Amino acid sequence: MSELRQDPTTKAWVILAPERAKRPQQRPKVGRAEELPDWDASCPFCPGNESQTPDEVFRLPASEQSSAWEVRVVPNRFAALVPGEDSPMVEEGHLFRKKAGIGAHEVIIETPSHNTPMPLMSYEHVEKVLIAYQERYNALKRNRQLKYITIFKNHGWASGTSLVHPHSQLVATPIVAPSYHREFDIAHEYYVDVGECLYCDLLTQELEKGERIVAQTEQFVILHPYASRAPYETWLVPKKHLASFGLFAGMYLAELARVLKDTLFCLYQRLDNPAYNLVVDSTITEDEEDPYYHWHIRIIPRLTTLAGFEMGSGIYINTAMPEDTAGQMRNCLRRFLKEGKVSLTPAS
Numbered sequence: 620m621s622e623l624r625q626d627p628t629t630k631a632w633v634i635l636a637p638e639r640a641k642r643p644q645q646r647p648k649v650g651r652a653e654e655l656p657d658w659d660a661s662c663p664f665c666p667g668n669e670s671q672t673p674d675e676v677f678r679l680p681a682s683e684q685s686s687a688w689e690v691r692v693v694p695n696r697f698a699a700l701v702p703g704e705d706s707p708m709v710e711e712g713h714l715f716r717k718k719a720g721i722g723a724h725e726v727i728i729e730t731p732s733h734n735t736p737m738p739l740m741s742y743e744h745v746e747k748v749l750i751a752y753q754e755r756y757n758a759l760k761r762n763r764q765l766k767y768i769t770i771f772k773n774h775g776w777a778s779g780t781s782l783v784h785p786h787s788q789l790v791a792t793p794i795v796a797p798s799y800h801r802e803f804d805i806a807h808e809y810y811v812d813v814g815e816c817l818y819c820d821l822l823t824q825e826l827e828k829g830e831r832i833v834a835q836t837e838q839f840v841i842l843h844p845y846a847s848r849a850p851y852e853t854w855l856v857p858k859k860h861l862a863s864f865g866l867f868a869g870m871y872l873a874e875l876a877r878v879l880k881d882t883l884f885c886l887y888q889r890l891d892n893p894a895y896n897l898v899v900d901s902t903i904t905e906d907e908e909d910p911y912y913h914w915h916i917r918i919i920p921r922l923t924t925l926a927g928f929e930m931g932s933g934i935y936i937n938t939a940m941p942e943d944t945a946g947q948m949r950n951c952l953r954r955f956l957k958e959g960k961v962s963l964t965p966a967s
Contacts (some may be wrong), residue, residue, distance in 0.1 A: 625847035627821060632934050633846040639938045651892050655783060659896035663696075664784035666731045672696060675756055676725065680952055689744065691725035691728040692752045692789075695701040697898070698724035699790060707762040709775065723759050726784040727751050727770075728784070736774065736785050736859050738880065742962075746876035748787070753872070753898065755789055756865045760904040765791040767799060767903050769862070775894025776920040795903055803912055810911035816860050818913030823847070831941050832966040833948045838871050839878045841963075843941035849923060850939035851890065851948070853882055855916040863907035864899050864914045879916070881961040885951040886920060 630905040644806040663671035666687065677692040700722030709717050729748045737745060752770050759765055764845065773780035774788040794805075825842050826830055832852065833841040840856050855878055863869055867875075886893060896919045902912040922938075929935055949965035956964065 621675075624846040626844070626848075627804060628803060628817060629798075632849055633845070633849075634934060634936045635940055637665075637938055637943075639936065639941055651939075656732055656733055659733045659784070662733055662784050663727075663730045664782065664786060664845075665689075665733050672726075672728075676946070677751060677758075679751060683706045688731065689746050690730070692751055692755055693726050693728065695724040695726050695788065698791060700724050705793065706822070710885065711812070718793065721793055722765060723762075723789070725755060725879070727755070727789065728788040730785050733784050734886070736883075737772075738883040740880060742873070742876050742880055745880045746873050749872045749876055750869070752789070753865060753867070753869070755894045756901070759789070759791045759812060760865055764793050764903075765904060767792050768865075768901065770899040770901075772897040772899070775892075775921065777894035777924075778896050785965055786903045799903075802900075806911040806913075811889075816913055818856065819860050822858065824857055830967060831945045833882070833945050834878075834952060834963045834965050836874055836878060836963070838874050841878060841882055841948075845941065847939075847941040847944075848935040848936050849919050849921070849922045849937055851886060851893075851922070852937075852941070853886070853918040853948070855879060855882065855918075857914065860910070860913055862902040862909045862912040862914060864901040866907055867914065877962055881952065881955075881963040882918065882948075884961055885948055885955065886918070888955070889947060889951050890920060890922065895919060896921065921934040921954055 621634055622960070624635060625631070626632050626633065636647065658665050662668060671697055673694040675691050675693045678688045679690040681687040681689050681764065700720050702723055702869065704720045705721060706719040727748065729737065730744060737748070756768055756770060759768055768789065768791045770787065770789050804815045813820070822840055826840065831843045831845065833843065838858055840858060842856065843855050844852060844854055855875070877954065886895065898917045900917060901914040901915070902909055952961055952963050952965035955961040
C-alpha cells in the first residue's frame with residue numbers, strides 16, 4: 620500500500636508508491652563516460668577553447684609553473700542574471716511588481732577532461748571543485764545586494780543541462796525565492812518553539828532509527844530523507860550545526876570530497892549513470908550565523924518525470940521507499956569498499 624509522508628523541513632507532502640515503479644516506461648539515460656571523447660573540439664569548456672567563454676573570474680592551476688588549469692570559473696555566457704547597480708522594486712498596480720535582473724550567474728568548469736564526471740574524479744580533484752564552490756560563494760556574498768546564492772549541478776539531459784562537459788553553476792539573486800523563505804520560516808519557528816535546530820534534531824532521530832542512513836563519517840551523515848521526493852534522493856548533512864556553506868571550515872573539504880565522490884560513484888554504478896540534480900542548500904547571505912538553518916547538499920536522481928499531478932497539486936510521487944534505497948546504497952558501498960573503489964564504510 621502507498622503512504623503519504625510529510626517532509627518536516629518544508630511541510631510538503633509526498634506520496635510513496637513503489638507499485639508505480641512497475642509501470643512500463645522508457646527511462647532517459649545518460650551516456651557513460653567511456654562513450655565520450657577526452658577532448659571535444661566543439662566544446663567551449665575543453666582546454667584550448669578558453670576564448671569561447673567569457674574571461675574567467677577564478678581558476679585553480681595544475682601547478683604554479685604551468686599555464687594549464689584544473690578548475691575554471693567563468694560568467695555564464697547566457698546568464699539568467701547579470702552584475703549591475705541595484706534598482707528599486709517597481710510597482711505596476713497593487714498586484715504587479717518587477718525588478719531589474721541584477722545578480723550573478725557563473726559556471727564552474729570542474730575539470731579539463733571532457734569525459735570525467737564527478738563520480739570518476741579523484742578525491743583530490745573533487746576537493747578542488749568544492750574549493751571553487753566556496754571561493755565563489757564567499758566572493759559574491761560580499762555584494763550586499765545579493766540576498767541568496769545557489770550552487771547547483773545538472774548532470775544529464777533529463778536534469779536540464781545543455782553541455783556534457785562536467786560543470787556546475789552558481790546563481791546569486793537579489794531576492795529570496797518563496798520556497799526558501801518557507802524553509803527558513805519553518806526552521807525558525809521550530810527553533811523558537813523547541814530551542815533547537817530542526818535539522819540537528821532530524822539528524823539525531825535519523826541516526827537513532829538508522830534505517831535511512833547510508834553512511835557517516837566524523838563530520839557528515841549520508842541519508843535518504845523520510846519524505847524523499849524522488850527515488851534515491853540523497854542528503855549529505857554536516858553533523859556540526861552551521862547555517863552557511865560559505866563558513867564551513869576549509870580543512871574539512873577533503874572529507875566532504877570523499878563523501879560526495881563515493882555517494883555519486885554508488886549512484887553512478889547502481890543506476891547506470893543517471894541524470895541528477897545536485898544542490899548546495901545554504902542560508903541567506905545576510906544571516907550566515909543563524910541558529911536555526913543547517914546547510915546541506917541534496918542529490919536528486921532524475922529517474923522519473925514530473926507530470927500533471929505533481930504540477931497541479933504540488934505533491935510529488937516517489938516510486939521507491941527511502942528505507943529500501945538506503946539499504947541498496949549501503950550494499951553498493953559494501954561491495955565497492957571490498958574492491959577498493961570507495962573509502963566510505965556503510966552504516967550497519
